[in-house]
Amino acid sequence: MSSTTTSTKILWNEQYLKAFAADLQSNPEHSAIFWNKDENDEIGELKGANIRRMLMKFYPALGVHNLVLGENIDGMPTSTLVFIRNNRCEDIDVEILRTITYKVFNYLGVDGDELRGLLHSKRSQIFSDDAVRTIPDYKDVKPFCDKRDSAFRFFQNGWIEITKDGVSDLRQYDEMPDDFIVWNSSVIGRDYLEPKNKHLLEEKVTALNADGIHPETGETITDSEVRKELYKEYQQKLDEFKEDEIPDTHFRDFVENLALDDANEVDLQSLNRLEMAIGYLCHRHHINSHRKYVIFVDKFYDGASGTSNGGNGKSLLVNTLGALMNLTELDGRTFKKGKEDLAAFAPVTPATEICHIDDASKTFPTECLLTRTSGNFHIRRLYKSPFSIPAKNAPKIAITSNFPLPDSGGNTFRRREFIVEVGNFYRLRSELYDETPFEIHGYKHFGDNEEWSSSDWMEFYNYIFECISKYLGSNGLPTGGESEYYKRAKCVSLVGDEAILDYLLSKLDEWCDSGEEVFVEKFYKDLRELYPEHLEEHKNATIWRWLVEIGRSFGKHPNKHLNGVLDKQRLSKERFHRWQTQGMGDWLDVDGKKKEKEDRVQVFKIYGKGRKNSSIFTTPDFSKGKVRNPKNKGSAPEPTSVSVLETLFAKEDDDVGVGTTAINK
Numbered sequence: 275m276s277s278t279t280t281s282t283k284i285l286w287n288e289q290y291l292k293a294f295a296a297d298l299q300s301n302p303e304h305s306a307i308f309w310n311k312d313e314n315d316e317i318g319e320l321k322g323a324n325i326r327r328m329l330m331k332f333y334p335a336l337g338v339h340n341l342v343l344g345e346n347i348d349g350m351p352t353s354t355l356v357f358i359r360n361n362r363c364e365d366i367d368v369e370i371l372r373t374i375t376y377k378v379f380n381y382l383g384v385d386g387d388e389l390r391g392l393l394h395s396k397r398s399q400i401f402s403d404d405a406v407r408t409i410p411d412y413k414d415v416k417p418f419c420d421k422r423d424s425a426f427r428f429f430q431n432g433w434i435e436i437t438k439d440g441v442s443d444l445r446q447y448d449e450m451p452d453d454f455i456v457w458n459s460s461v462i463g464r465d466y467l468e469p470k471n472k473h474l475l476e477e478k479v480t481a482l483n484a485d486g487i488h489p490e491t492g493e494t495i496t497d498s499e500v501r502k503e504l505y506k507e508y509q510q511k512l513d514e515f516k517e518d519e520i521p522d523t524h525f526r527d528f529v530e531n532l533a534l535d536d537a538n539e540v541d542l543q544s545l546n547r548l549e550m551a552i553g554y555l556c557h558r559h560h561i562n563s564h565r566k567y568v569i570f571v572d573k574f575y576d577g578a579s580g581t582s583n584g585g586n587g588k589s590l591l592v593n594t595l596g597a598l599m600n601l602t603e604l605d606g607r608t609f610k611k612g613k614e615d616l617a618a619f620a621p622v623t624p625a626t627e628i629c630h631i632d633d634a635s636k637t638f639p640t641e642c643l644l645t646r647t648s649g650n651f652h653i654r655r656l657y658k659s660p661f662s663i664p665a666k667n668a669p670k671i672a673i674t675s676n677f678p679l680p681d682s683g684g685n686t687f688r689r690r691e692f693i694v695e696v697g698n699f700y701r702l703r704s705e706l707y708d709e710t711p712f713e714i715h716g717y718k719h720f721g722d723n724e725e726w727s728s729s730d731w732m733e734f735y736n737y738i739f740e741c742i743s744k745y746l747g748s749n750g751l752p753t754g755g756e757s758e759y760y761k762r763a764k765c766v767s768l769v770g771d772e773a774i775l776d777y778l779l780s781k782l783d784e785w786c787d788s789g790e791e792v793f794v795e796k797f798y799k800d801l802r803e804l805y806p807e808h809l810e811e812h813k814n815a816t817i818w819r820w821l822v823e824i825g826r827s828f829g830k831h832p833n834k835h836l837n838g839v840l841d842k843q844r845l846s847k848e849r850f851h852r853w854q855t856q857g858m859g860d861w862l863d864v865d866g867k868k869k870e871k872e873d874r875v876q877v878f879k880i881y882g883k884g885r886k887n888s889s890i891f892t893t894p895d896f897s898k899g900k901v902r903n904p905k906n907k908g909s910a911p912e913p914t915s916v917s918v919l920e921t922l923f924a925k926e927d928d929d930v931g932v933g934t935t936a937i938n939k
Contacts, residue, residue, distance in 0.1 A: 285359040285458055286337065286374050294336060295381030306335035309389060317388045325399050329408050336378065338371065339412035343624055343663060352661045354624050355406050361450055363417070364458040365623050372401045403659060418454035419667060420559040425742050427598065427735075428456055429466035438747035440477075441739050444468060457625040459600050467732055472515050479508050524715040525594065525734045532587055534697040544695060546744075547755065548591075551694045553745025555592075555670045556599055556738055558627050564750030565647045566692045567671035569679055573695045574763035585701040588674040590711060590720060592630045595672075597721035598738055599627040606634035606675065609642065618642070620655040626669040636677035636767060640687055643671060647690050678764035693756040761827040769820050771808050777801070778821060782830040785880040791849075794818065794840055794876040796856050825880065834881040842874050849875070 298304050308328040309317045333339075340353040341363065355371065357364045366374075379386030399405055420426055425436040433450070435442040444466055450456070478489035482505055486495040489508055495501045529552070533545035551568045570588040595601060602622050609618055609631070622629055631638075645652065651668035654660045663669070673679070679691070703709040711720065718725040726734075745751075766772050778801075785792055798814050809817070822838040825831050833841055845853055850871045853859070862868060869875060 283463075285357050285362055285364045286377075288377070290359065291374070291377050292381045295378050295386075299382065299385075304335075306332045308332045309385075309392075317385060317392065320389075320392045320396060325396060326408075328400065329405065330410060333371075333409050336374070338366070338374070338409060340407065340409050341412050341415075341624075343661065343667075353407075353411060354661060355409070356412065358412055358455060361418075361447065361452070361455050362458045362461065363455040365625055368401050368403060368406060371406060372397075375400075415453050415455050417667060418450060418456050420557055422559055422561060423746060425557045425559070425746070427466075427739075428461045430461065430463060431465040434466060436739050436742045436746070438743050440474075440743060441736075457600070459625045460627070462598065464731065466735070467728065472512070475508070475512050475515060479505070479512055482508060522716060522730065523733055523737070524718065524730060525720065526737045528587070528711060528715060528720070529591070529737075531699045532591065532696045534699045538699070541697075543755075544697070547692075547694050548696075549741045549744055550748065550751060551672075551692060552591075552595065552738060553741035553743070554692070554751050555595060555628050555672055556742050557745055558599075558667075558670070560666060560668065561750045562665070565665075566690050566751050567643050567647055567673060568692045568694060568751075570672065570674045570694050570696060571678065571760065572676060572701075573697055573757070574678075574759040585704060586696045586698055587700045587711060588696050589630075589632050591696075592628070592632075592672045592674060594720040594734075595628060595738075596630075598735065600625050600669075601628040601630055602626045602669070603630045603632055606631045606638060606673065609634065609638050617654045617656045619646075619651075619653045622651070622653050622663075622669060624661075624663055624667070626663075629669045629671050631671065631673045634673050634675040634677070634679065636675075636680070638673075638675065638677075638679055640679055644687065644690065647671065678760060678767050680767065689753050692751045692753075693760060695757055695760055758828070765820075765824050765827060768823060771805065774801075774805055774808065775824070777804065778824055779828070782821075782825055782828070782880055786830045786882040789879065791877050791879055793853065793856065793858065794878055795861060796858055797821075799858070799861065830880050830882045832880055833878045840876040840878060843877050844872050844874055845869060847871070 298307060308324050308331060309320065310324065312318055337357050337359050339356055339358055341356045341358075342351055342353045355366050355368070357366050357370075357374070376390060379390050382389065393400065418426060423437060427434055427436065429444075432444040432446050433456075434444055447456075478487075481487040482489055482495075482501070486501050487493075488495055488504070495504065529548055530540050530545060533541050533548055535541040535544070551570075554566070555568060570592065572586045572588070593601065593603065596603075600623075604618060604621060619629070646668065648665075650665050651663040652660065653662065700711060700714075703714065712718070718730065720726075721734075762775070765775050769775050769778070781797075794814075798817060801817065802809050818832075818840065822832050826838075832838060843849065853869065853875070858869070860868065
């Protein structure tokens, strides 16, 4: 499914096509006329030369071109069929081209009727992928894209620029450079109303007084008299300023509710990550070394066993961004490890700005994200030619999931993911009071053209622009920063058993605290004796990878001095004594041999940031505070007890069986 920004008028509307047809009729020598007439003023047979002239002259004059996008996965140039009018561009396909053509014929009267009949038998020579590829390229232009230090948003009445310092005044389209085009789907279908804000006006007056910065143009004023007169003018505006009634801040409140902690207070770190993610997704520019995909997950709690209940507003947040950005939504459940649909990304177009993969499963194949966040964005389509979006224009990727996504390649994947954890405010409001965001936020659906007022829209835009400014003031999204709850949930998903994770965490604590050398063979033996059934299908190398990954997540690193690689050492006199006293004297290796003195064994140590003060993971305290009454309309009464929360998140102890048989793999 695909959704985009508020619709704008199509470029090839009836008025434009009618005017184009009238121009052809009034000018018989027009270069776009591809047909010939005989002495009776009748159109003759359309031959190959006529068809070529139609493709090479008629369509470019109409506004149809091939726009070169870059190179495909094989390094070959790729292009897409577009309709360009003035400096706006619209992605079309062969069927749309056929519709446009016949609409023009409708306005050509009798000539159009004849052309329609003559083209019927030759439609495969025109309306096919091979044929339209011969339509000339639109050269020496490029999409008007965001830059590293600025973002641009386009409205019906003009466009604005956003920087780390704020939002520019509205600019007109004739101020745009001639060699740039704007995707028509990026033009928001409403006018931009500059916010009436006394604080912004005060900032402009201050900048004018201190640095001579013109309040509207941003230019530096060197003439003291001009500067003096402007200052008087704007100081008067400030003195007479009457601020309108403060509008509702539904979307801002919604995001703040997503950042509530267990005491129902806004967690500033969570809010900052949410706003940074919004700013990143709404900034169509890539810092090559900082390209990431954003993963929105519900906050996990002890006992969650690597999954969450959902319903906390993740998808609503991302999809609402589609009211400002070109957003394409994909069903995350169709992506399965080793079986993903080769055309899963087919709905993505060159104009897509956010690719939203919704409801990704716990086995989501993160490998498919790696190439799309490190190089060109390759897209396969059923029964159509594949194409690629150049890396610099590739859409940002947002994923919503109830599971921590798997690490398919260690740090290569970790440094490309940005985890955003969402609180459970909306799920609890739904479970306890049957309230949805619709009721809580003024009985309005987010981004609904009929239900949102102009003030709702402007508050939404202004908040998003604040998020973009915040992101632009950073050096890209950071790596890491997820909570210990998320790390634990991810580790439970990794090992597949919460009891095994708890055992490994306790051993990491113990080994880190003691600083002693550990025989990995002893570690494998003990673990397999405790959990024989669960570990039967796992090799020792897999178990070691678990330990390294869990240690990395919680700052207790196995063999940090060797980057997590096992150390091979001989059984010296001291080591052999420890080997024997730890019950390894009768242990047999894969060749069925016992270890003797001076034989090699594998060992490791655990390195942390200091001696532990407590367990790696502690149970959260849900006794603090009460469910906060949101400051939005339609809220329900505040609950009088926290026993519901305690019941929801109570952890049941699992009985752990102890195995007695050692298994060597």
